[in-house]
Each structure stands twice: as structure tokens, then as C-alpha cells.
Amino acid sequence: MAELEIEVKHLPEYLSELKKEARASMELESGVISIFPMYKEQNPTEITIVEIYADKKAYEAHLETPHFKEYKTNTLKMVQSLKLIDMTSIDSTTMYLIFKKLH
Template sequence: MSGNLVVRMAELEIEPGMLEAYRVLLAEEIEASVALEEGVLSLNAISLRDNPSSIRILEVYANREAYEAHLKTPHFLKYKNETAGMVRSLTLIDVDPIMMRAKS
């Protein structure tokens, strides 16, 4: 794996009554980020089966600059602003990839 990659795991707890609205905004942000930002290599969101309000996002960026640029994009800022009241907690965890592969 490239030493330049920035890989993070985001662990979120969403207000249950706002979950559907949150999912719409998250999907919109992920679609825009992957389509518009060359340095966003992948964004994958999942929820825990027994607790759908527990969301996990695996984020992969080409490098630190791509990650920093992502944080300043209009679509990310819209997502952060519009979901602020929906997110009960957010934990960002820097991780080291061991092996990541996907079919295109």
C-alpha cells in the first residue's frame, strides 16, 4: 500500500428520528466527492445491522493534500452544516491499510 494514502474510519451515531434525512445528505456528499475530486479514491458508508443509527465510513484519499482539499469543498461543507444537528457523536480514527482491493 502506498505510504502517501490517507485512510480514516469515521464512526458516527445519528439521531434515530433523523436517520433517513442524514442518509440522503451522506449519499449526496459521497457521490459528489467521488465524482468531482480526483484525490478522493473511495468513500464507503455502512450501518450496523442491529443499530442502523451507527454509521461507519471508510475514507481513502490519495494523500494529505487531497484530504485537506476535500474538507474545503462546497459539497462537504454543505454536508457538515446540514447534518450538524443530526450527529450525536463523531469519532475519526486514522488507520493503516493492510490490503484493499475492489473490482471496478
């Protein structure tokens, strides 16, 4: 999971870059299960991205993709803070059911 705070003056540009990167990750990387960005309704500059990868190797491969590197370069000046939180699923079977419901 990634928690970010974006400078308000850069928010529209940041959101555009984030949408582009999330879509490319989902479409181009088989190891990316989810790149799901959300913002707090009370404060849209506070963004959380739920990222789910098939495994650690898929995450490491994601960091080396051209679209991720472009996103990082283009948004570096826009991000006030970034906190990465490693999480582990308690019940991976239930996670599968969540995505199955989307069909």
C-alpha cells in the first residue's frame, strides 16, 4: 500500500499521471493483480494506492517498467510525502472472491 500527499497545485496533473500509470500497470504486467488508487473524500490530496502483486518478483519487475519510471520522474515534484506499507494477506482465498465479483 502507498499513502501519498500531493501538493494541491499539482493535484490535477498528478491524478492524470497516476491514472495513466495504473492503467498501464494493469494492462501490461501479468504480475500486477491490482493498482487501485483512492483519495480521501475530505481531502483529495491524500491518496492511498492499494497495490497487489502476484509475488515479490512481480513487484520488483513493476519498479523497473518504463511506465512506472516515467510516472516517478514526472510526479517527483508533486509529492509532499510518501509512505510505503508492506502488507500480507490474511486470507488469499477471500481476495480471489473479491475480484471474481467484479465480473
